[in-house]
Amino acid sequence: MGNITKRGSRDLVADSTMLLEESLATAVHSKLYEAIIKEDCNTIKTLLRNHPVNQPLTILANSTSYRLLSQTQPIFPIHLAAEYRKPQSLLCLLQHGADPEVRDAQGLTTLHLMLLNWPISSSTWTKPSTRIQKILTDIQNNAVMCLRILCDHGAQVNARVDNSNKHSALHLAITYGTYPVLSFLAQNGAHVNAINESSMTPLHMAADILNKNMIETLIACGANVNCAISSTGNTALKLAVCTASSKAGRLLAAGVGCIRLLLHHGAQVNAQDHEGQTALHEACFGGREVIINLLLEFEANVNILTRNGESPIYMYLQRGSNIRDVTLLARLLYHTYPLRLSNKQGILPAGIMLPEFHLLRETLIKLSKKPLTLEAICKRNIRNVYGEKHKFHLKQLLPAKLWDSIYSVYDFTYLLK
Missing domain, CATH: 1.25.40.20 (Ankyrin repeat-containing domain)
Incomplete structure (x- = not known):
């Protein structure tokens, strides 16, 4: 015891x-x-x-x-x-x-x-007073x-988060909206084109959320505007167009400044992703006129096909809400040749298959089967090559009558009513 x-x-x-x-x-x-x-x-x-x-x-x-x-x-x-x-x-x-x-x-x-x-901080004051x-x-x-x-x-500054995202400091700054630190991190050696686990660079992420300040800062720090995501082939331009063309993008009238900024800094407007889609395919599916016009201004090619044989106008005709904008449809037809209404499987766009567009469908099918004259094809090619951006420069080089004949608008709207 x-x-x-x-x-x-x-x-x-x-x-x-x-x-x-x-x-x-x-x-x-x-x-x-x-x-x-x-x-x-x-x-x-x-x-x-x-x-x-x-x-x-x-x-x-x-x-x-x-x-x-x-x-x-x-x-x-x-x-x-x-x-x-x-x-x-x-x-x-x-x-x-x-x-x-x-x-x-x-x-x-x-x-x-x-x-x-x-x-x-959303402060706009230059000197704090209160x-x-x-x-x-x-x-x-x-x-x-x-x-x-x-x-x-x-x-x-290039250490990655030890989780599934593998974000760098720059990726985190984009995610949490701390764009004022982007240039500081880059000046201290942060790799501006670093990729995370999804193969996205900070510029991809900034473009995806349409943050113009971040996009501008990253480009100034040397971001590659044409870097493509390895898994999808999407560029920053394609991501920005996708977000700007979404329902939220249309409601908020967002993204035009971001897209123009990327284009001004050399974004390849006709770059194709792994499915063969361009930014114009995405914009046409969204049907937002200001985005489509902006891409056309920078010489977007209306006749590029996806791997499945779908043209931008095919994407536009997928949605009934797009087709009701007859003026924009006519503008796309003005740039399109040949008019391909079906994909590789022979399937027509879902939008024109709606009963309310029966007459339009028949009209477009006839139009697709009607060949243009050689002169009309040449004029259309000139319009597509020079685009809206350079047409007035071309006006200084060509005789007035020739220029007028090239850029005289063939009115498709009467066919669509």
Whole structure:
């Protein structure tokens, strides 16, 4: 019995010692946590003697720290400083050996976490005047300072998130709308044409969401406007046209500026994806006139076929809502030759198969079987080669009557009514 009592006493002593150590560790964690939030660098330095700088902090639920403590994941001191945009604390931790590349449970480095928690500001003031404006300006300035400190201390700007997306810092900046940091990251060595797990570059992502500021910044930093996604063959132009031609794009009247910007910077208007579709195929299916006209202005070819033998006008005729715009249909017919109404399988577009378009279908079938004269074909080829963009330049080179005969609009609208 005496031996059992002695052994029990030793266990109690060991348990008490362990509880005491845990209590002391918790106290250190809480104090370090609060010191980082308050940017009390002297206290941080003192506490780091008892807590290794690259070990995570664990805070109990009843702690009085500033952080919401419902989460169960511990947090590294350097991550805490970065998330809360505490530049003095961040610098202090880095000077005492904090590793900016240490990753949290989601595979995020300190730089990644900074971008995920970047303050979103829609401010338009040049000088902050109200208290709120000053607070928002301070938050933004602190974020910029933290980013500079991280890059100055060797943060890897091309490190990828360790998850299924494999985003780089630039990809994250696009995803979370932090376009002001794009040029800074590029200046510090970020690969502007890096691809993620989906083979998308930052420019692909910016074009897909029609963010003109991001597109402009990325192009200025050297983004390749004609880079294609390996799995689909889509370019930034094709993605931008797809989004702008969607229902949401039409309702919001979005994307024209983005598409024009890409075209002005050399986007290949007739680039085909793996299915053989061009941006014009996508625009014609969407039926948004301003996008179709813009692509035609930049010499989009109306006669390119997909691998399945579908022309842009075939895509346009797929939807009944498009066909009701007789003027735009006539404009596409004006540029199209030969008129191919069916695909490789001999299937006609779904739109003209609707009962309400019976007469139009018969008219278009007759038109597709009616060959143009050699003169008309030559004139149409000239219009397609020079397009709307250069037709007035051509006017200076050709006799007036010849130019008038080339660009006289053959009115198809009467056939379509």
